[in-house]
Amino acid sequence: MTDPLFNKIQIGSLKLKNRIYMPAMHLNMAQDFLVTDRLVNFYAERARGGASMISVGYATIDNMSGSSMNIGAHSDDHIPGLKRLSEAIQSNGALSAVQLNHSGRYNFSFFLDGKTPVAPSAIASRLTRETPRELNIDEIKEIIDAFASAAYRVKQAGYDAVEILSGTGYLISQFLSPLTNHRTDEYGGDLDKRMRFGIEIMEAIKTKTGQDYPLIVRMNGNEFMQGGSSTQDLITYARSLVDAGVDALCINVGWHEARVPQIVSEVPRGMYAYLARRIKESVNVPVIASHRINDPVVAREMIADSMCDMVALGRSLIADPYFPEKAKSHRENEIVHCIACAQGCFDNLFQLKSVECLCNPMAGYEKERAIQKTKTPKKVIIIGGGAAGMSAAITAHDCGHDVILFEQSNQLGGQLHLAGAPPGREEFSVLAKDLANQLMVRKISVALNKKVDMAIIESLSPDHIIMASGAQPITPPIPGIDQSHVV
Ligand SMILES: Cc1cc2nc3c(=O)[nH]c(=O)nc-3n(C[C@H](O)[C@H](O)[C@H](O)COP(=O)(O)O)c2cc1C
Ligand code: SF4
Incomplete structure (x- = not known):
């Protein structure tokens, strides 16, 4: 058909x-x-x-x-x-x-x-x-x-x-x-x-x-x-x-x-x-x-x-x-x-700026950000499997580097799953899945449930480590902010 x-x-x-x-x-x-x-x-x-x-x-x-x-x-x-x-x-x-x-x-x-x-x-x-x-x-x-x-x-x-x-x-x-x-x-x-x-x-x-x-x-x-x-x-x-x-x-x-x-x-x-x-x-x-x-x-x-x-x-x-x-x-x-x-x-x-895309860092930068294959491949460890870590893994791999991505939880996607939790926002979780699929088709090594420590780093001896382990929320020092009725 x-x-x-x-x-x-x-x-x-x-x-x-x-x-x-x-x-x-x-x-x-x-x-x-x-x-x-x-x-x-x-x-x-x-x-x-x-x-x-x-x-x-x-x-x-x-x-x-x-x-x-x-x-x-x-x-x-x-x-x-x-x-x-x-x-x-x-x-x-x-x-x-x-x-x-x-x-x-x-x-x-x-x-x-x-x-x-x-x-x-x-x-x-x-x-x-x-x-x-x-x-x-x-x-x-x-x-x-x-x-x-x-x-x-x-x-x-x-x-x-x-x-x-x-x-x-x-x-x-x-x-x-x-x-x-x-x-x-x-x-x-x-x-x-x-x-x-x-x-x-x-x-x-x-x-x-x-x-x-x-x-x-x-x-x-x-x-x-x-x-x-x-x-x-x-x-x-x-x-x-x-x-x-x-x-x-x-x-x-x-x-x-x-x-x-x-x-x-x-x-x-x-x-x-x-x-x-x-x-x-x-x-x-x-x-x-x-x-x-x-x-x-x-x-x-x-x-x-x-x-x-x-x-x-x-x-x-x-x-x-x-x-x-x-x-x-x-x-x-x-x-x-x-x-x-x-x-x-x-x-x-x-905001009178040129169009870009949250899901595609190349959009609007097709030439400037075109992938260049490296002549000197490196071993790269990426710590964190959220949007930033996965994107870094994809780019480093496409440039010809040898990439291993570590994620301490049991799934890739990080904060995207949180962003996708409210009703009507489910598409954010789709991005988590899409990026994970990009890793899969490239056969990039991913280690889930793995917190990176010195022993891992010493045993792998990477040329570069990319930290993409996410940000911590800032709690402003407002008196009373720690009380139980404050959300
Ligand atoms: C940045 C941006 C600019 C747009 N400018 C135009 C336009 O100049 N003329 C037009 O007919 N539609 C314009 N649209 C609407 C799109 O053509 C399209 O109808 C809309 O984004 C919904 O379809 P989509 O969900 O496939 O994006 C624009 C959309 C975006 C995202
Ligand atoms: S994912 Fe869609 S809506 Fe979001 S920035 Fe990209 S093109 Fe725009």
Whole structure:
């Protein structure tokens, strides 16, 4: 029987080798809107890992649509960098796309040299705590043209497709939602008028890039915003997008202002597949499901059960770029799962730092931290089998050293098991298992229930000892802290 995850599929005229799509993730790795080596190295590695198509971005369409840490697509000066990135993806085996977006009332004035962000209506944003300025009709037409021009640059830079972000609460979805669009002209009012901005953008892109240039739209399956677009509105919008020539839909979950959990570890794996299915039942183009798909078993089941045609693996491919290759070659126990902690990716993003990963020290440092084989192998003892000890063991082994890891308890994982104990945090224990599997496949020597003493050190005579025995909690010297009622 063939593996549903690795069946071929077509988006418009494009032939994809499998069902794994890497969705756009703004990584804060561009500088002055320009593609950097860091971005190129990051995505080349994900392409090598086996995803069929990689969408980069989001990229800006004008100077009000994002920040200078976004990849830019609003000037011809951006084309050479974009081209370098698409070539890195394609030459390593994946198809490439750029996601274009305008953040509208989700932009911050400090990214815009103090200028007020723009929106369909002047309605304050809970995300930014700022009130945007209402766009006039001329400005709306300019933005539609800017989307089309940016899409044309994407095509000129050699990408296989262009993707438009029409969800998550960004500008196009702000026009669609009655919550944020209070206009009384041709771009506001009933659903047809609220859809108009998005549909005109897609039509302008098709006119500018050619009807056969593949166009993907990322839209919400549910906004999870009270008073926002209804499920039926979103289905009608999906159908209208397809009528306008859109070749595939990637189904997103919630707005940034929504109170419903979307990406945290409490959200069960594959939980939002039902949103993709609802859209899939209403359109005749491929539908990509998204969010918390971090395991091939779940991904495979979603496709086999016709919930979706493809799966978007976002953070899963930050945590392990080789997830697709491992799933394909029956090495699933070697996958390092994204544990939905947000500590290296989203947390960094909101601190204006480049994206990293708690589970993958190489993410964002593909070149700088590339493993160099040693010419002088050493004997290395590692004391402690928690996350740090296991990671040190893996790196030292991969560099060619002879490694023995000692753990005084009867299991590997250390504090990860404590972190994984509260309900909804179980994924932390998955990391303990994944790292232990990494030791196992490398056949690294592990001694459990063994406290290292001088006799052991003298008998093994190591060149290096790495102490990874964990930290002790600090108890501040507060009077009364040792009383029985203090927890
Ligand atoms: C650091 C980061 C940046 C993101 N930026 C974008 C973006 O620019 N456009 C977009 O459509 N989604 C963006 N997302 C959302 C992801 O594409 C994806 O939908 C989300 O992480 C949930 O899927 P996952 O559980 O597979 O990661 C971002 C996610 C992360 C972690
Ligand atoms: S930092 Fe956490 S949530 Fe982000 S990709 Fe890594 S494991 Fe996933």
